[in-house]
Amino acid sequence: MIEQLQNVYALHTDRTTYCFAVTAQGFLQHLHYGRRIDLSAGAAPLLPQEHHAPGNAAVMEGAFLETLLQETSSPGLGDLRESQVAVRMADGDTLTDFRFEHADILQEKPALSGLPSAYDESGRAETLRVSLLEKKGRLRLTLFYTVFEDCDVISRRAELTNLMDQSVTVLRLMSNQVDFDRQDLVMTSFNGAWAREFEPTHTPCGAGVVVSESRCGVSSNRANPFVMLHAPCATEEHGDCYGFHLIYSGDHRACACGNAYGALRFLHGIQPDGFSWLLEGGETFAAPEAAMTWGDGFAAMSRGLHRFVREHIVRGEWKRRERPVLVNSWESLYFRFNHHALVKLAGQGKHLGAELFVLDDGWFGKRDSDTCSLGDWTTVHKKKLPRGLAGLARDINALGMLFGLWVEPEMVSEDSDLFRAHPEWILGRRDQAVGRNQYVLDMGRREAQEHLIEALSRVFAAANISYVKWDMNRIITDDYSAALPPERQGESRHRYVLGLYHVLDELTKRFPHILFEACASGGNRTDLGMLSYMPQVWLSDNTDALCRCRIQYHASFGYPQSVMGAHVSGSPNHQTLRRTPVSGRFHVAAMGLLGYECDLRELSHDEKLQVASQIEFYKQHRAALQFGDLHRLQGGEGGIWQMSCVSKDREEAVTLLFQQENRPNAGAVRLRARGLERECAYRISVLPVKVALKDFGGLVNMISPVHIRQDSLMQTIAEKVIAPKSESEDMTATGDLLMTCGAYVKQSFSGTGWDAETRVMGDSGSRLYILKKQ
Ligand code: DGJ
Numbered sequence: 001m002i003e004q005l006q007n008v009y010a011l012h013t014d015r016t017t018y019c020f021a022v023t024a025q026g027f028l029q030h031l032h033y034g035r036r037i038d039l040s041a042g043a044a045p046l047l048p049q050e051h052h053a054p055g056n057a058a059v060m061e062g063a064f065l066e067t068l069l070q071e072t073s074s075p076g077l078g079d080l081r082e083s084q085v086a087v088r089m090a091d092g093d094t095l096t097d098f099r100f101e102h103a104d105i106l107q108e109k110p111a112l113s114g115l116p117s118a119y120d121e122s123g124r125a126e127t128l129r130v131s132l133l134e135k136k137g138r139l140r141l142t143l144f145y146t147v148f149e150d151c152d153v154i155s156r157r158a159e160l161t162n163l164m165d166q167s168v169t170v171l172r173l174m175s176n177q178v179d180f181d182r183q184d185l186v187m188t189s190f191n192g193a194w195a196r197e198f199e200p201t202h203t204p205c206g207a208g209v210v211v212s213e214s215r216c217g218v219s220s221n222r223a224n225p226f227v228m229l230h231a232p233c234a235t236e237e238h239g240d241c242y243g244f245h246l247i248y249s250g251d252h253r254a255c256a257c258g259n260a261y262g263a264l265r266f267l268h269g270i271q272p273d274g275f276s277w278l279l280e281g282g283e284t285f286a287a288p289e290a291a292m293t294w295g296d297g298f299a300a301m302s303r304g305l306h307r308f309v310r311e312h313i314v315r316g317e318w319k320r321r322e323r324p325v326l327v328n329s330w331e332s333l334y335f336r337f338n339h340h341a342l343v344k345l346a347g348q349g350k351h352l353g354a355e356l357f358v359l360d361d362g363w364f365g366k367r368d369s370d371t372c373s374l375g376d377w378t379t380v381h382k383k384k385l386p387r388g389l390a391g392l393a394r395d396i397n398a399l400g401m402l403f404g405l406w407v408e409p410e411m412v413s414e415d416s417d418l419f420r421a422h423p424e425w426i427l428g429r430r431d432q433a434v435g436r437n438q439y440v441l442d443m444g445r446r447e448a449q450e451h452l453i454e455a456l457s458r459v460f461a462a463a464n465i466s467y468v469k470w471d472m473n474r475i476i477t478d479d480y481s482a483a484l485p486p487e488r489q490g491e492s493r494h495r496y497v498l499g500l501y502h503v504l505d506e507l508t509k510r511f512p513h514i515l516f517e518a519c520a521s522g523g524n525r526t527d528l529g530m531l532s533y534m535p536q537v538w539l540s541d542n543t544d545a546l547c548r549c550r551i552q553y554h555a556s557f558g559y560p561q562s563v564m565g566a567h568v569s570g571s572p573n574h575q576t577l578r579r580t581p582v583s584g585r586f587h588v589a590a591m592g593l594l595g596y597e598c599d600l601r602e603l604s605h606d607e608k609l610q611v612a613s614q615i616e617f618y619k620q621h622r623a624a625l626q627f628g629d630l631h632r633l634q635g636g637e638g639g640i641w642q643m644s645c646v647s648k649d650r651e652e653a654v655t656l657l658f659q660q661e662n663r664p665n666a667g668a669v670r671l672r673a674r675g676l677e678r679e680c681a682y683r684i685s686v687l688p689v690k691v692a693l694k695d696f697g698g699l700v701n702m703i704s705p706v707h708i709r710q711d712s713l714m715q716t717i718a719e720k721v722i723a724p725k726s727e728s729e730d731m732t733a734t735g736d737l738l739m740t741c742g743a744y745v746k747q748s749f750s751g752t753g754w755d756a757e758t759r760v761m762g763d764s765g766s767r768l769y770i771l772k773k774q
Pocket of ligand 1: 330360361406471473519520521522538540541
């Protein structure tokens with residue numbers, strides 16, 4: 001709900017209020033963002049009573065912009081913090097002074113052309129449009145605030161219109177600005193690199209500048225565009241927690257900039273360094289949309305963001321559809337496959353219960369390694385696939401499985417027909433640093449966009465394709481665009497993103513039934529821009545259960561599990577060489593969108609049985625695991641992680657307990673709970689796992705009548721005959737008790753005794769517990 005109380009505008013969601021006032025001079029003075037407040041008896045206490053200019057501060061018609069909390073900012077007026085807007089006029093002038101013109105409350109969200117944006121099917125989301133005119137009448141700045149009440153999210157964006165008949169250079173137009181009257185906040189950003197995405201970095205804010213940004217052309221695994229500002233002692237349950245998203249897939253910057261008066265300005269938008277945009281007379285430049293929420297505790301913050309992503313970002317036929325369990329060919333076959341091997345792998349998958357088979361890299365041109373053929377999408381690798389994609393899809397469909405395909409359309413290999421025909425289509429110069437032997441196509445070029453739309457349409461229509469994995473395997477380094485004049489070179493990276501969005505928009509409209517999954521060497525482009533076209537993302541190339549548990553846990557601060565592709569891969573793991581039992585790999589992958597990426601043909605008979613029952617279990621609980629409420633219950637304290645997916649109707653919860661290392665004699669472990677119905681009783685059980693006799697080493701000889709040597713034939717035989725079962729659990733308690741106290745689970749193996757009810761988990765060990773309402 002948006003209300004206007006004289007000169008105050010207040011935006012209310014179910015639990016939050018965001019409000020600002022228009023000052024006598026026409027500046028927008030920020031008043032409050034956080035817990036919902038009642039303004040019906042006035043807003044006066046929110047206005048600082050400062051009338052005397054502080055010391056040597058600059059005064060603008062009685063206003064001290066250096067201290068004023070504002071909704072927008074521009075340089076040259078005495079506000080020394082980084083600003084939201086900066087332009088350079090044709091004569092070099094950079095001072096712009098925006099004053100309130102008018103504001104209106106819209107019942108419909110105005111369209112944002114060329115960029116993805118949040119949408120609202122219910123028609124309840126109101127938008128406040130505020131227009132500010134530059135004092136000399138040269139520019140108009142329009143700010144948009146949309147209120148998504150159901151999920152406590154407010155989105156913001158900005159547009160700049162050139163009212164002159166000569167051009168102006170936009171140096172920055174940040175999407176979001178929130179001024180806080182406190183500096184005791186911590187910025188948590190999610191940094192990392194390939195295969196170690198979403199590592200949280202906690203930086204206390206203060207009088208300086210704290211920055212999290214990407215400069216590699218994509219939203220990046222170096223610094224995800226999602227960041228949080230929170231009270232230093234905030235917990236899952238309590239404390240001010242602000243979450244900020246940017247609906248954008250290119251370079252970005254989030255910064256918290258403190259001033260000398262204890263204030264902090266948060267800015268979020270396109271990375272301004274190196275960016276510029278030549279705005280001709282009459283033209284408008286639109287910044288991407290940003291989204292923010294406040295919650296009392298991280299749990300409340302994430303709950304709002306998860307709902308926002310599920311309801312207002314992800315769209316299309318797959319929005320609410322349960323996602324199929326897939327088998328992906330990459331880590332089992334890499335580039336070495338043929339029609340027969342693929343059908344065999346798929347057949348094994350089908351036998352075990354999988355529903356979709358995905359052919360990854362290596363199916364086109366003469367691609368037998370990563371040195372060639374990117375760009376040659378319409379030429380199938382005839383040697384590997386003599387019956388073409390259509391023939392393969394037919395055989396996969398005949399097994400009763402859907403068929404999916406990998407593509408990496410934004411890239412071109414030097415050794416490709418596309419590059420030979422259009423060397424001028426690459427972004428940057430020929431002698432640039434290359435990544436994975438490939439160049440980036442200049443997606444800002446109309447002709448490259450049109451080519452991709454047509455070429456990929458042919459591919460997607462040539463076979464019965466139900467799923468597409470859209471990859472992007474290098475960072476952008478040199479951004480010189482041969483298609484742009486010198487004065488527009490600062491536009492190339494943003495034009496790249498706009499071009500990409502145009503291609504995605506067109507293809508997803510042409511092929512609405514296809515389930516698209518975004519991938520960029522794993523999680524190098526996990527953002528709400530991509531999720532506006534593709535309902536899910538391959539979160540990381542790292543499928544090691546321990547690493548994945550951390551990655552998924554931390555990603556969940558900003559993203560729901562319904563967008564996280566998570567696979568069971570081989571052991572030893574291909575990224576870490578760590579060995580984890582197939583049960584543990586499944587437990588972690590089950591907290592996302594389940595897939596298998598190991599060579600199912602080579603699993604032992606016993607492992608196959610396990611996989612079959614994993615898939616059966618997953619399907620039974622899929623609604624809760626994919627679309628239920630995800631709760632973080634323990635974040636690595638004591639080496640233990642707990643996450644739980646609670647079904648929408650709160651009938652059941654599936655909880656992951658993961659332990660990094662087996663510490664003997666480490667004390668009892670409590671299973672934690674959240675999101676249950678307090679007054680209802682829940683019965684707890686544990687998903688049984690296979691306990692391997694050989695994991696007990698020489699200890700078996702303490703009870704064995706004959707001596708069993710490790711790795712001997714005798715051990716293999718004994719393993720078959722004596723299959724120790726894992727412990728069981730059977731407890732019933734109210735949701736209230738479980739959420740307040742948790743439930744002690746069976747004792748962990750501690751080196752001093754074992755019986756059938758001992759929990760044997762080992763390093764990187766795990767369990768899934770099921771809580772069923774009685
Ligand atoms: C990088 C992706 O993240 C992998 O899953 C796989 O698709 C490879 N690219 C294929 O080249």
